[in-house]
């Protein structure tokens with residue numbers, strides 16, 4: 001009985017960790033499965049390249065054609081803004097053109113931690 005309880009607590013731990021404590025390694029793998037269809041670090045695809053996106057102004061990759069909405073948003077990509085964007089781009093910037101979201105907060109934190117490592 002006791003080891004079952006221990007296992008239960010162990011399973012709860014990841015969900016209890018703070019949203020800002022993203023795991024870059026887990027984020028790299030989530031990025032691969034959820035983002036790489038449209039994004040690369042070194043070149044534009046369906047979406048703009050994302051190297052150096054952390055701390056950058058939204059809509060700033062010069063040879064990428066952004067939606068007017070995102071280009072005019074004035075957003076600077078920090079933890080909070082990236083989290084809001086990934087949770088619901090259309091809610092944050094109506095008229096933008098990235099049609100996916102990441103509902104799970106821990107996965108968003110992991111992906112953001114990964115983006116920070118991509119200078």
Ligand code: HEC
Pocket residue numbers: 031034035036037038039046047048050053057058059060061065066067069070071077082085086095096097098099100102111
């Ligand atoms: C279906 C294609 C698609 C997928 C999948 C996708 N994106 Fe995007 N992303 C876009 C497009 C298109 C834009 C440009 C949006 C605009 O101009 O309104 C964009 C823009 C962005 C921007 C803003 C970049 C800038 O230069 O301002 C960030 C950050 C971003 N995506 C992160 C992600 C992450 C992280 C994932 C994975 C969870 C992801 N995207 C998955 C298509 C996609």
